[in-house]
Amino acid sequence: MSFMPKIKIDGKEYIAKENETILQCAQRNGIYIPRYCYHPSLSIAGNCRMCLVEIEKMPKLQTACSTIVAEGMNVFTSSEKVKKARKDVLEFLLKNHPIDCPICDQAGECYLQDYYMDYGLRKSRVSLNEKVRRGKRRQLGDYLILDNERCILCTRCVRFCEEVTKTSELFVANRGDHSFIDIKPETSLNNPYSLNIADICPVGAFTSADFRFRQRVWFLKTTESICLGCATGCRIKVQHNDNTVYRILPLPNEETNTWLCDFGRMTYKEMYSEDRLNHITIESQEFGLDLDKVFDYIKEVKPQEIAVFLSPNLSIEDNIALYYFASNVLKTENIFIPSLPERKIEDGILKNSDPYPNSTGIEIIANKLKLKKDEKTSEKFALVISSLEIAKTYARDSKGIFFSLTKSDMNGAIVPMKSYFENEGTFVNWQKYARKTTVSVVNEKAFSVFDVMKRLAVLFGSNSFFSSLKDIEKFISSNGIDKEFK
Amino acid sequence: MIKVKNIKIRELNIWERIYIPEIIRGLGVTLRHLFSNLLNPSSIPTISYPEEKVLLPGHAKERSRHRIKLRKDGTPKCVACMLCATICPAKCIHIEAGETENFVEKYPKKFDIDLSRCVMCGLCVEACPEDAIIMDTEEIPGGAKDRNASYGKDGLYATKEQLFEKKREISTFGAANRLANEFLLSKERGNRND
Structure with missing residues (x-):
């Protein structure tokens, strides 16, 4: 049993963990201490001085982020002395701040604004013309824009590049009040996790070039979902307004991710690409959104000659719908899962070697429902039903029904599919955590795979197909598939 | 003392x-x-008001026509911060922001006011941190005194160009305008350093 010091914060007694800092202990117990430089996933710098707290018997105020708790400590986080210190620290930080909030993308989620309203509220004693000027916008890398004027030198970005990506592109140049964040010569800030810097920057110094001026943050609504960029399956916050997704942020959690890679953040762009499919295409002819045309296209084929490939791009529910359609409506035995790549974290942070989000999920389905793993790719079928990415490797030449987000020159019926920002579904990541996507935006010009299968089942004259997603859930639990999930 | x-x-x-x-x-x-x-x-x-009234010249009492002030070089003072669109109770202001070359960085690519929805509350003027949007005396089309008004969308939908004020002035209010002034000054001096 490790040593558990008892400390008092604002008159209340708490049991702290060993080697915990005051800030962490307070945070765990619901007391918020303002901070700029402290970040739970980075090392402790203690340079912003915003988290100063009063500790009994200590002559000076101490930084809560770097002071380790000790037995019998008596901490005051909101005494008059602390309040005054915060006010003064804030005045220093804002001394040369350009106050260009109207043109700053951070406005609305800026720590300077928040703490000014909470602790500052002091009129600036430095007039706008006397402020020290530094460089305004400067593009560093593909995704980031640096504004040195707004920077408060908390060095979160420097520490991120040193400790998380280990690329060390950024450093603090010069000394004293001349210091500013700079990039090392002849490098560019293009590491695959660069946009996290825009997230962790507490002020508007680093902002995202992709999100730049597109929307004010107070208009954005947030839904929690998961990233489908690879098999890691990070939890994300999708921020959207007026039926448009504007950006994706990580939703830090202990199981999978604290950060989010740039590739994952850009996955929403596929929805808004010019190639986005919004009508059914059969043999290069456009057919609007009439699923009967798809039925006309496949009704002549003998059901035994149709093969269904479960797809690691589709959710568990959609894969079950595909399986059930093949086994109960078509009554074919040609249900396969494609051979799937190995799953492991490639770079030690997040990026998985498997680009598909649901490989583990369909492996579980295949085990439980005893499906064949297809090694004989040369075997020909008259018609293949699957997602387009799988069809590209397994059914390059055959006819088929392919579900796709974007246009393609493939031979067959290509059905516009709802992306998983527009549709809900369960995905199982490489650690076997089953997580659900949520509907962030609505799209009327595409189908979910389940919708298509349901309609085709009706047209085939079958009445035993699932009537709703609830039936699929029942099917999943009755076959014991969800027992494998974490 | x-x-x-x-x-x-x-x-x-x-x-x-x-x-x-x-x-x-x-x-x-x-x-x-x-x-x-x-x-x-x-x-x-x-x-003896209100039985008796003295008419002021023109529409001097009215403040119903939105205007966006211009800087000395003819660019709009507005920096598309969206505060007016945020506070607008009628949700009639539609702004799209864009990026400019000069110091200010941000400008309204699109600035439309749907006057048929506007309730003339003047909150947009109050909210503006750059002193860019004002309401002046010109009659809006379709107003009570405009007998020949067409109630079409064009008349009541004020686009960016119609909102721009003719008068140009040196602006001192707001941080972004300060940046603009520095930019203009440095351009006059011929040593642009951005």
Whole structure:
């Protein structure tokens, strides 16, 4: 049993963990201490001085982020002395701040604004013309824009590049009040996790070039979902307004991710690409959104000659719908899962070697429902039903029904599919955590795979197909598939 | 330190100190006005509002036409911060932000006000941190006094170009405008350093 010091914060007694800092202990117990430089996933710098707290018997105020708790400590986080210190620290930080909030993308989620309203509220004693000027916008890398004027030198970005990506592109140049964040010569800030810097920057110094001026943050609504960029399956916050997704942020959690890679953040762009499919295409002819045309296209084929490939791009529910359609409506035995790549974290942070989000999920389905793993790719079928990415490797030449987000020159019926920002579904990541996507935006010009299968089942004259997603859930639990999930 | 200034008050003379003659003189003024108003009522300056109204020239009382002020170089003062669109209770302001070359970085690519929805509350003017949007006296099309108004969308939908004010001025208010001024100044001097 490790040593558990008892400390008092604002008159209340708490049991702290060993080697915990005051800030962490307070945070765990619901007391918020303002901070700029402290970040739970980075090392402790203690340079912003915003988290100063009063500790009994200590002559000076101490930084809560770097002071380790000790037995019998008596901490005051909101005494008059602390309040005054915060006010003064804030005045220093804002001394040369350009106050260009109207043109700053951070406005609305800026720590300077928040703490000014909470602790500052002091009129600036430095007039706008006397402020020290530094460089305004400067593009560093593909995704980031640096504004040195707004920077408060908390060095979160420097520490991120040193400790998380280990690329060390950024450093603090010069000394004293001349210091500013700079990039090392002849490098560019293009590491695959660069946009996290825009997230962790507490002020508007680093902002995202992709999100730049597109929307004010107070208009954005947030839904929690998961990233489908690879098999890691990070939890994300999708921020959207007026039926448009504007950006994706990580939703830090202990199981999978604290950060989010740039590739994952850009996955929403596929929805808004010019190639986005919004009508059914059969043999290069456009057919609007009439699923009967798809039925006309496949009704002549003998059901035994149709093969269904479960797809690691589709959710568990959609894969079950595909399986059930093949086994109960078509009554074919040609249900396969494609051979799937190995799953492991490639770079030690997040990026998985498997680009598909649901490989583990369909492996579980295949085990439980005893499906064949297809090694004989040369075997020909008259018609293949699957997602387009799988069809590209397994059914390059055959006819088929392919579900796709974007246009393609493939031979067959290509059905516009709802992306998983527009549709809900369960995905199982490489650690076997089953997580659900949520509907962030609505799209009327595409189908979910389940919708298509349901309609085709009706047209085939079958009445035993699932009537709703609830039936699929029942099917999943009755076959014991969800027992494998974490 | 508060400065103290001594003021000498003139002493009253004997005639004033007797008091009664001054009261009679005051009553005399009142009576003079009474009789002049009685004999010549048209000279009374007071009007009995609201029964009587004096019309001001033009639409001087109205503040219903939105304007966006321009800087000296003709660019709009607006920096598309969306505060007016945020506070607007009628949700009638639609702004799209874009990026410019000059110091200000941000400008409204699109700035539309749907006047058929506007409730003329003036909150957009209050909210503007750059003093860019104002409301002035020009009659809006379809207003009460505009008898020949067409109620079409074009008349009531003020686009960026229609909102721009003709007058150009040096702007001092707001941080972004300060940046703009520095930019203009450096351009005048010919040493642009961004």
